[in-house]
Amino acid sequence: MKLHIEPDIKKAYTLPSTFYRSEAVFEQVKEKIFTKSWHYIGDANLVEKAGQVHPFTLLENVMDEPLVLTKDKDGTTHCLSNICTHRGNIMVHEPGEARMLSCNYHGRCFRLDGRLRAMPGFEGVENFPAESDHLPQLPLARWGPMLFASLSNEITFEQVFSDMQKRLYWLPIDTLEYNPTGSKDYFVEANWALYCDNYLEGFHVAYVHPALNNALDMENYTYELFPYCNLQLGVASEGEPCFDIPEGAHDYGKNIYAYYWHVFPNLMFNFYPWGLSLNVIEPLNHKQTRVRFLNYKFKGVEFDQTVHNLDQTEMEDEAVVQQVQKGIQSRLYKRGRFSPSMEQGVHHFHRLISEFLT
Ligand code: FES
Numbered sequence: 001m002k003l004h005i006e007p008d009i010k011k012a013y014t015l016p017s018t019f020y021r022s023e024a025v026f027e028q029v030k031e032k033i034f035t036k037s038w039h040y041i042g043d044a045n046l047v048e049k050a051g052q053v054h055p056f057t058l059l060e061n062v063m064d065e066p067l068v069l070t071k072d073k074d075g076t077t078h079c080l081s082n083i084c085t086h087r088g089n090i091m092v093h094e095p096g097e098a099r100m101l102s103c104n105y106h107g108r109c110f111r112l113d114g115r116l117r118a119m120p121g122f123e124g125v126e127n128f129p130a131e132s133d134h135l136p137q138l139p140l141a142r143w144g145p146m147l148f149a150s151l152s153n154e155i156t157f158e159q160v161f162s163d164m165q166k167r168l169y170w171l172p173i174d175t176l177e178y179n180p181t182g183s184k185d186y187f188v189e190a191n192w193a194l195y196c197d198n199y200l201e202g203f204h205v206a207y208v209h210p211a212l213n214n215a216l217d218m219e220n221y222t223y224e225l226f227p228y229c230n231l232q233l234g235v236a237s238e239g240e241p242c243f244d245i246p247e248g249a250h251d252y253g254k255n256i257y258a259y260y261w262h263v264f265p266n267l268m269f270n271f272y273p274w275g276l277s278l279n280v281i282e283p284l285n286h287k288q289t290r291v292r293f294l295n296y297k298f299k300g301v302e303f304d305q306t307v308h309n310l311d312q313t314e315m316e317d318e319a320v321v322q323q324v325q326k327g328i329q330s331r332l333y334k335r336g337r338f339s340p341s342m343e344q345g346v347h348h349f350h351r352l353i354s355e356f357l358t
Pocket residue numbers: 084085086087088089103104105106107108
């Protein structure tokens with residue numbers, strides 16, 4: 001399968017349809033992309049107080065990695081492997097409070113920072129405890145109330161997130177509050193990357209989203225690329241709500257309706273004047289995807305659901321993406337080309353996928 005993507009968008013072809021269809025390629029996506037990328041793992045208040053533990057599975061059905069968030073006695077949050085280093089038992093099953101993590105198989109205990117504390121029956125074992133007897137700890141980062149972790153040290157949080165953080169330094173990120181009633185999961189019968197491809201261009205807005213098309217000034221819609229993320233700047237039409245951007249900030253003077261950031265490979269940060277709609281694109285397998293819409297509101301700002309009908313836009317996107325999922329099964333479609341003015345984001349995404357996989 002030819003996964004190379006030409007750097008010059010005018011010469012480039014898209015990823016082949018076999019990329020989206022193949023189960024074997026999806027296995028590689030897991031091992032070569034998702035094991036190296038930064039994942040949203042939840043809200044910081046999952047472990048608010050010292051002594052709290054919160055077990056979870058990273059990307060259920062796909063990565064299936066059992067992890068546990070802990071807050072140690074010094075108030076430091078850790079993201080640890082939830083697998084006992086003795087013979088591999090899963091340790092914590094329920095969120096709650098604990099003085100330590102203890103394994104119910106043969107009694108091995110760990111401190112909440114992951115260090116081995118005690119192990120019965122191991123008298124006389126040489127070189128024990130070794131480094132590998134402690135629980136593996138994942139790099140963990142916090143932005144506002146959101147926690148992120150990676151299974152690898154290869155790419156730092158800064159490399160991935162700093163462009164977005166610098167651009168939005170003036171937003172009160174620390175006041176964001178998770179709003180469960182505004183949050184929702186969608187199930188899409190399509191490959192996860194098709195869903196991302198669709199998100200990465202505003203080209204389809206005029207055809208697929210009539211209401212959004214009225215709210216945005218599509219003539220001034222722009223695309224910006226960064227190493228591991230990209231930005232679509234949605235400028236507001238006359239009379240639509242927009243950010244109040246302070247003097248000196250990069251976008252001062254523009255009427256921004258929304259910042260649409262895609263963070264490689266599967267996170268979408270949609271900032272609106274009322275807060276953030278964070279979309280986590282979780283593959284369930286190579287042809288089904290769960291899209292989690294997590295709603296975060298800025299403290300004290302009114303949330304106007306009528307202005308941003310996110311649900312309607314999502315339905316319109318889902319319908320077209322599911323249609324494409326059927327379309328790419330065709331024997332007569334192999335791969336496409338890119339619009340140089342409107343599909344830079346899709347091209348960038350395909351380039352990153354091809355780089356990670358080859
Ligand atoms: S597997 Fe945990 S103590 Fe044996």
